[in-house]
Amino acid sequence: MPKIDRSSGLSWRKHTTKKELTIWLYWLIGLSIVTYAWNLISEKTIWFFVQDAGTQAIDIGSRMVPPKxxxxxxxxxxxxxxxxxxxxxxxxxxxxxxxxxxxxxxxxxxxxxxxxxxxxxxxxxxxxxxxxxxxxxxxxxxxxxxxxxxxxxxxxxxxxxxxxxxxxxxxxxxxxxxxxxxxxxxxxxxxxxxxxxxxxxxxxxxxxxxxxxxxxxxxxxxxxxxxxxxxxxxxxxxxxxxxxxxxxxxxxxxxxxxxxxxxxxxxxxx
Amino acid sequence: MMDRSGAITYPMTWKKPPYIKNGSIRRSIYFFSALYLAAAFGTMDVNWTRVAEGLPRAERFLDAFFPPNFADNRGVVWDGIQESIWMAIISTVAGILLSVPIGLGAARNLAPKYIYLVNRAIIALSRTFPEIILAIFAVKLFGFGPFAGFIALSIGTIGFYAKLLAEDIENMSEDQAEAIKATGASWFQWINYAIQPQVMPRMIGLSVYRLDINFRESAVVGIVGGGGIGATLNTAFDRYEFDTAAAILLIIIGIVMCLEYVSGFLRNRVQ
Amino acid sequence: MLRIEDLNKKYPTGDEALKDVKLEVPKGQVMALIGPSGAGKSTLIRCVNRLVEPTKGKVFLGDLELTELSRWKLRQARRRMGMIFQEYALVERLTVMENVLSGRLGYVGFWRSWFRRFPGEDVREAYRLLDRVGLMEMADKRADELSGGQRQRVGICRALIQNPDLLLVDEPTASLDPKTSRQIMRLINELCDERSLAAIINIHDVLLAQMFSKRIVGLEQGSIVYDGPPEDLTPEVLTRIYGEENWEATIGKVEEENEEEDSTISKAAS
The missing domain is CATH 1.10.3720.10 (MetI-like)
Structure with missing residues (x-):
């Protein structure tokens, strides 16, 4: 809801304070879900392989050319x-x-x-x-x-x-x-x-x-x-x-x- | 249409004009379609005795649904489902974050020609290959586990989301964009005020839809080692544990139904 | 021909669209039904062929009581009532001919209609009607290629090929320009005369109603508040139907245009 705050002179805000807080709350929930998901996945990842991925990619890539x-x-x-x-x-x-x-x-x-x-x-x-x-x-x-x-x-x-x-x-x-x-x-x-x-x-x-x-x-x-x-x-x-x-x-x-x-x-x- | 007495007589037959007006084109389309279908069915070599043998197996498989077995392997199934859900969420978020700049760059009315071409090429490449093929390569590069699935699904998301975003921007109303530009807004302000409000509602709906797709895909990347419930499902099939497989399938269906409900609800809210 | 007794319609939302409507339309009479939007005009004619189920009351077509018919009997009775719609309601992706022939669907079986094998008589009648309304050349065109006036004429053909006893006409001119509106109204009247058809024409345009029908019925909030000849539509009556407004101008204009109309007709005749 647009709100006109007449007491403090000219100011316009898109949302009321309450609505703004709810929006922040949604962001917070979303962010914590993503963080949690990321932790869970990174736990199950062997990071050594991931670090090595670049060289692997180049290696496989070079073996792929030329196509047979x-x-x-x-x-x-x-x-x-x-x-x-x-x-x-x-x-x-x-x-x-x-x-x-x-x-x-x-x-x-x-x-x-x-x-x-x-x-x-x-x-x-x-x-x-x-x-x-x-x-x-x-x-x-x-x-x-x-x-x-x-x-x-x-x-x-x-x-x-x-x-x-x-x-x-x-x-x-x-x-x-x-x-x-x-x-x-x-x-x-x-x-x-x-x-x-x-x-x-x-x-x-x-x-x-x-x-x-x-x-x-x-x-x-x-x-x-x-x-x-x-x-x-x-x-x-x-x-x-x-x-x-x-x-x-x-x-x-x-x-x-x-x-x-x-x-x-x-x-x-x- | 006049007969001898001078009264008008009208025809008593009428034929619906064919959809394709040109006769020879129409006939050749029919002919080649028939030819193709004949060839396709002819070369489809079906081993009917093997199919007949399969019927009792189909019965056994269907029996497994009554009742499905949620109890055995509960730990493994629960782990797999969780992994799938988290993988779907995080690859959707990552995919969309990457899609926004790529989508903006791939919109003809926003980006200069060379940026447009580069971004379109990225989209085309990530769209062509099914997520499973992407997952096979991700597993080769990053090792077994959900990280590979995450990468594959994120790339898949880019191909889907950035393409639709770009198309949406290309189809938006030019008037509104011009009006904001005329106020002397900067490029970012212009995107924020003119473009974002126009594309936002559809994009929110699409992101939930993509979450739904990613969850369904995360159920299969496991078959090639990309983590998630797919690996568990594959194992259940290999071990002939159909009651567990049935349970997994029902869980997948249930979650997809929930997601569909949520996406419908969200789309109604934002539009 | 048509007799309506104490007809009531209450929608599930609680709106009472019709309240104890009594009405009789003899054979060959073209009756105009006027009233503000929401007065129940549309509901009234839809209650006759039961596209809308009335809540209470009886409707007779001749001696046949429509309101008590079974589903199957109702279909047979509907063949005797042609309907013309506000937005033409043609099936836009079918050809003009198919749209006209669809008026015979009540008479042909499913497979004949599937293969578009309508009896020769029907096809001839369809051509005859199309020729009558001047659309002979359009038979193979798709309905959405036609202009508004042409579409409404196809709609008229579809209603007439049923060979009905009664025409139900729902705002036939609402989406047409003034000139086409008059042409369509005149066409409907001529065809009713030729076949001595009874007709109920819903129309929100008082002028057109006065111009083209001998009997006018005014509906207001589901009740009939006027039933009489067009000449008796005084400002008081119009106020009763539509509410307070300066009606003098409207009525004054009617007579003027009536004369003009008459003169054009007589010119054409001579």
Whole structure:
């Protein structure tokens, strides 16, 4: 609250004394949390290694150049797999995310109980990192692309459904009301009143998530779920640094291209 | 549309015009999409017998959730969770502190061309690689433990936060910025009065959102040795202790839900 | 045609939007409903097709009691009532043709509407209506490419393709400029004449109401305070509806513009 202190002549302060004190208190709490966290982490750190990091970095860096270009022959297949994991995973996620989103949006949910279940599906899918999903799925259905694809799909359901249901809740209700007034059924109201309004969001979210998934699927190989991460892990473990730098370059290239495609497509939609 | 008697007759059919108007482009998009999907599914070599074998395993895994085992390994799990939380907090704070100057430098309307390019390059580099890959290298350089995870997550935060900050500044209202500039304010005053109030609410919301992301990521950097609950989770899987794994997963979900609630609450407060 | 008996509406917030409203609209009559914003005009017409559920009272369409219909029966009854909206309420991302055809949704099944396979008769009627309002060329345009007046004409087509007995018109001119407003009001009146439709037109513009309808009903705080011909709208009556204000100017102007309007019409006729 702005306050005008008339007793002491002309002075203006943004906050009252009480508010100022609360703000300082928040700062104090924040600062002590950070200090505590830092102490805890530094306790578990071997500082000798950290001091040595600079020389290590130079050492590894020098071993990484030049990238082993000939290794590319062995990378085409993993790159192709990585892209497929991301694409098919995204398609699976979108197919499942649509009904979940309609069940989770306040204005389209058939029942509050179903809404709670849908929201729970969204949260649990979002909270668990795709690498953890991959860990679980590799255990269940064996190593390979299949586990990776399903992992990406499961992780993306929550993300897509969340953005989609928020879009559904924010639609212009007048358009739906107009369709309702014609005597259309509930399903037709969704089809004519809601779907056209959220379709651009749906496409945008799909492409956006695909872009993220390309990035995420590059690491799934670390736990055996297919893609280029497997080669990365192997090369690091065998200290083949020129291969590592080649792989990093390939990942960089893939990510840049996918980001470019995603930006182009989203631009075309909107 | 006139018939012989002179009355107007109207067509009885109507087709929705296609979304992509150009016929050949439309058909080639359909064709190549179909071709790609066929190839992608064709080369996805799935070992169905292995997948079928996995079903009982999936059942065992699901069984572990009823009930999850919070009791055994309680000490280890608690340590891991704590480490994850602190790691997430401190890497968010450090990442944001570093992001502010980088974000300011990467805004086209604030920074001179060469500073802009340098900062954009930093952002692009830290965005490209997933946190896990950053963590692998951090572990190589700094040794096992949460410090490596902290470094990896901080770098990841820069790529996220500085980019959004820069974009927000680029999209801000020029009028307000000009008005403050016209009063003869210094550069820092200008940032403080014209830019900060415009970008602050969104940035506070985003920092809680990033805290949420960092916590989720801190649960996996442990898999490559970067500290946090991920290592515990990985061990639980390796030892087939699914009830413990289930407990860890539920704890992660619970904390993420709390963070989401807090971020929603904070965003409502500041906007 | 339409008979409203002791209609009450109380919102959960405690606001009493309608208090014992009694009203009868015979076949072929175009009735204007005037009143200040918040008087309950919008609630009243939405209680007729039950987009808003009335709290108490009965509404009859012919012999059919609308207020006791089941959900499914209500949908069938809604097909007999066309509605025109304030902000046009077109589904903006659909084509003009789809918007017009959406008026037939109550008559076609879900899958036909999904594939946009409307019966040939409906399509022909849609073209005929579009031609009638002068938008034949716009059929394949997206609704958000049209101007305000054009959009409202599409809204009128959507209501008329239902082949209704009654038109419910909610502030049709609120977002239009004065000239377009008159054109739209004239169009609605002509179409009602052609099909001898009953209509309730909510309108906040007293001038337009006087100009275009034979019967005016004034609503104030949920109760009817005036029901009669436009000529009897004296300053006293307007004060009763809207509150104290100098009304002489408004009324004086009405007659002037009425003459002007008449002269243009007769000019056009001759």
């Amino acid at each position: 270009l000939s290794y590319m022959d062995k990378l085409w297949q993993p790159v192709w797999d990585t892209i497929n994991i991301a694409t098919i995973g995204t398609i699976i996620a979108l197919i499942i995310a649509v009904p979940v989103a309609f069940a989770a949006a306040k204005n389209t949910t058939p029942h509050p109980l179903i809404r709670t279940i849908a929201l729970f599906i969204i949260v649990s899918s979002r909270s668990v990192n795709s690498l953890i999903w991959a860990l679980i799925l590799v255990f269940i259905c064996g190593p390979g692309i299949f586990a990776g694809t399903i992992a990406i799909g499961l992780r993306s359901i929550g993300f897509c459904a969340k953005l989609l249901y928020e879009a559904i809740e924010e639609i212009d209700h007048n358009q739906v009301e107009a369709i309702q007034a014609t005597g259309a059924s509930r399903a037709q109201q969704m089809l004519y009143g809601i779907v056209p309004q959220v379709l651009p969001t749906f496409a945008g979210v799909g492409v956006y998530r695909w872009d993220i998934n390309i990035r995420e699927s590059t690491i799934l190989g670390l736990v055996g779920a297919g893609g280029i991460g497997l080669q990365l892990n192997g090369s690091i473990n065998t200290l083949a640094w020129t291969q590592v730098s080649m792989i990093l370059l390939v990942i960089l290239g893939t990510v840049i291209i996918s980001e470019w495609i995603s930006a182009k497509v989203r631009h075309a939609i909107i």
